[in-house]
Amino acid sequence: MSKFERIIPGTINIENSEVLYISDSGNDDFNDSLFYKVTSQFDNQPIAQSGGVVNENCKLWLPTNELFNCLSYKGDVEGWRKEITQGAKILDLITGKIVCDKIELSDNRTYLLSDCKIEFY
Structure with a gap:
């Protein structure tokens, strides 16, 4: 790897960090729209008590052509x-997490990462 x-x-x-993938229609800019919507649902009474969340600037397309950020x-x-x-x-929205060489989705589907398209931006 270069x-x-x-x-x-x-x-x-x-350590002390995790990653989640969030389904995205691709109709809007993720940073300006969906990222804020997903992370601000509990602004009045936050669940997380410390730390923060960031966009990893990574898009993942499933073999079904569904997009996740x-x-x-x-x-x-x-939290x-x-x-x-x-x-x-x-x-x-559907969430997904990477487990070994697969992405496991909250709707119980699983796909090999090698079958997915990844784009960094």
């Missing part, structure tokens, strides 16, 4: 996981 190649977020465990979070990992998954559920 020094310019990026690793797919979630394929390497980083990647978020990572650290600090209160359990952020709950906040993001519940925010996604409120918005009727």
Whole structure:
């Protein structure tokens, strides 16, 4: 791997940090729209007590051509996981996590990463 190649977020465990992929229609800019919607559902009473969440600037397309964007979070990992998954559920979005060489989705589907298209931006 050259020094310019990026690793797919979630394929390497980083202590006190996790990664989730969020389904995205691709109709709007993720940073300006969906990222904010997913992460701000509980602004009045936040679940996460510390840390933060960032866009990993990584898009993943399933073999079905469904698009997912990647978020990572650290600090209160359990709180952020709950906040993001519940925010996604409120918005009727699917979440996914990387487990070994697969992405496992909240709707119980699983795909090999090698069958998915990855784009860093």
